[in-house]
Amino acid sequence: MAALTRNNVQVRGTGDRAMVFAHGFGCDQNMWRFVAPAFETEFKTVLFDHVGAGGSDLSAYEPAKYASLSGYAEDLVEIGAELGLKDAVFVGHSVSAMIGLLASLQAPELFESLVLVGPSPRYIDGGDYVGGFSETQIDELLDFLSQNYLGWSAAMAPAIMGNPERPELGAELTNSFCRTDPEIAKAFARVTFKSDNRADLAKVTKRALVLQCSEDIIAPTQVGEYVHRNMPGSELVLMRATGHCPNLSAPEETIAAIRAFV
Amino acid sequence: MSDDGADAGHGPPTESLEYLYENAPCGYLSLKPDGRIFKVNLTFAKWIGFTPDELVGRRLHDLLNIAGRIFYETHFAPLLRMQGFFNEVALDLVTREGRQLPVLVNATEKRDGEGRHLFTRLTAFNATDRRRYERELVEARAAAEAAQRELQARNAKVRNELLAEQAILLDERATAALREEFIAVLGHDLRNPLAAINAGMRLLLGTPLDDKAKLIVGMVQDSTTRMAGLIDNVMDFARGRLGGGLDVERNVAEPIEPVLRQVVSELQIAMPGRVIETDFTLTEPVHCDRRRIGQLASNLLGNALTHGAPDKPVKIGATTSDGWFELFVANAGEPIPPVVLQRIFEPFSRGTLAPGLQGLGLGLFISHEIAKAHGGTLEVVSTEAETRFTFRMPL
Structure with a gap:
């Protein structure tokens, strides 16, 4: 059960079908804390951390393997295999929307349907395509990450630990954020924001739901529409929720949209 | 307000x-x-x-x-x-x-x-200043990490070089052992048959022989002597060139002059028709390997007799003065061409003589090695007037 340990896999809930939740860049499986419990009565919920994030095994990080999103997709396929998952529902946020999409192409039996929350197949503008960012801006981000991790990794930790009202949350987050290796986070940022999976959209044969937030600066509305247009058999739901993380800012709306789809 | x-x-x-x-x-x-x-x-x-x-x-x-x-x-x-x-x-x-x-x-x-x-x-x-400071810290950390990586890389390089050198050393030791074995075998296997031939000739001389047979025996003996000399040269070359270095046993107690006179007399006997003029002024002891210096003198004198004008004398002289031992051998005759002169102390470097007069081309190389082993020099000057080899070493 190597993948289950490596990716800190947590299985909860009851149900014949499984729902797999994948977190995006910048956080870990805690992203789903307001959403996943709502499905525990109908589904077996599977949560995990990508290698480098949260409670994953940092020593399993191999730069070559994780230099592309397909390396992360392989992990997802391995988790599915170790749990014996078949025809599960995949729910992926942000970059993990594409990771789940790639996994479904690698192992077609794994997922019956895909829920893509704030997906983007390409963050950088090019030709007629609007991704939301210029190449220069993404390079600035990567530079910012390397400049800012002192403040991030070292200074954030005590702040999170010092939450007196909810110590359990503090410990949880401390474990998660403190153990995120800044070097891995930088590499993950590069892989995420330089990725281009536009050509993969048309290959998807599964049912898919695109959840698009309002005013999402990471994955703007045109990008969600692009994904929907280029993925046959997909539905697009425009959410009232703003920002890039409806799973945190508008959990009820997110839950309702997923429930209606499955 | x-x-x-x-x-x-x-x-x-x-x-x-x-x-x-x-x-x-x-x-x-x-x-x-x-x-x-x-x-x-x-x-x-x-x-x-x-x-x-x-x-x-x-x-x-x-x-x-x-x-x-x-x-x-x-x-x-x-x-x-x-x-x-x-x-x-x-x-x-x-x-x-x-x-x-x-x-x-x-x-x-x-x-x-x-x-x-x-x-x-x-x-x-x-937080302008603080953030600038933090950025400097990050840069300093990056620089420190880079320096550490550099240091580790250098350490690894040094370690690898050390291992490689150790491997070479082990390899050299193995080569040295092999070389010694080769030289021993060479000496043994070449000299033994030669000794047998020599002994046979001496036995023949003890029996009644006609004049023609005596002449042939003398020629065979000359040839075996020459052959023995060549084997010595090859062995010295093998020792010197394969890395073992010439073995030199220096001794200050014994005088050098008798050795030189011995060399002169041996060669005079071999070539009775030639005139050899000697001039030895040796007043101080010479810290040298007498056998090796004798070998050097024999090589130089032998060359001079072989290559010099047959009707002119060959000169050999030795002096000690001002803390130096100097030995020269000079002969008249055709000067050595510059092309040959350039490589004259390199092994297998032979002049343009008739094939019968050629050796292996190792004599001058070995002489030069002997000079070096004594901390000295061997030099040559060749003009229309004379060709002169001069060996100098500190006393």
Whole structure:
């Protein structure tokens, strides 16, 4: 059960079908804390951390393997295999929307349907395509990450630990954020924001739901529409929720949209 | 009231909450759950060159650089939702003029009794110097890490070189052992048959022989002597060239002159028709290997007799003076061509003589090695008048 340990896999809930939740860049499986419990009565919920994030095994990080999103997709396929998952529902946020999409192409039996929350197949503008960012801006981000991790990794930790009202949350987050290796986070940022999976959209044969937030600066509305247009058999739901993380800012709306789809 | 709204009178200072809010030495922002500003203080607005009214209704994102926006959305906004606050987040505000203003931000979510998110309060501190310092720290750390990597790389390189040198050393030892074995075998296997031939000739001389047979035996003996000399040269060459170095046993107690005279007399016997003029003025002991110096003298004198004009004398002389031992051998005849002169001390370097007169081309090489082994020099000058080899070494 190597993948289950490596990716800190947590299985909860009851149900014949499984729902797999994948977190995006910048956080870990805690992203789903307001959403996943709502499905525990109908589904077996599977949560995990990508290698480098949260409670994953940092020593399993191999730069070559994780230099592309397909390396992360392989992990997802391995988790599915170790749990014996078949025809599960995949729910992926942000970059993990594409990771789940790639996994479904690698192992077609794994997922019956895909829920893509704030997906983007390409963050950088090019030709007629609007991704939301210029190449220069993404390079600035990567530079910012390397400049800012002192403040991030070292200074954030005590702040999170010092939450007196909810110590359990503090410990949880401390474990998660403190153990995120800044070097891995930088590499993950590069892989995420330089990725281009536009050509993969048309290959998807599964049912898919695109959840698009309002005013999402990471994955703007045109990008969600692009994904929907280029993925046959997909539905697009425009959410009232703003920002890039409806799973945190508008959990009820997110839950309702997923429930209606499955 | 002064410009900034403070009471400039002479009475005790007064504060109002409103005044504190607007002019506090930090920025205050209140955001609706959708991230839009609905209240902002004067200090914050001034920092980035706006009025508070201009900022109301804008999103916090709009005031950040692109990297900060992405970072805020992917890291800090989730954190704020999950734990209800964050502290000391580093962000860069973009001012009206497009400059960047580094700030540190604390934030808390205001929630109602059921945990519903009502609004978010942000406090921003101007952190230009601190952020610059932090950036320098990051750069210093990066430099230190680079230096450490460099150091590790160098250590690894040195370690590998050391291992390689050890391997070479072991290899050299193995080669040395092989060389000694080769030389021993060479000496044994070549000399033994030669000794057998010599012994046979001596036995023959003890039996009645006619004149022709005596002549042939003498020729065979000459040839075996010459052959023995060649084997010595090959062995010396093998020792010297294969890395073992010529073995030299220096001894100051025994005089050198008798050795030189012995060499002269041997060669005179071999070539009775030639004139050899000697001039030895040896007043001090010479710290040398007498056998090797004899070998050197024999090589030089043998060459001079072979290559020099047959009707002219060959001169050999040795002196000790001013802390130096000097030995020369000179002959008349054709000068050595410059092309040959250039490589004359290299092994297998032979002149342009008739084939019958050629040796292996090792004699001068070995002589030169002997000179070097004594810390001395062997030089040659060849003119129309004479060809002169001079060996010099410190006493």
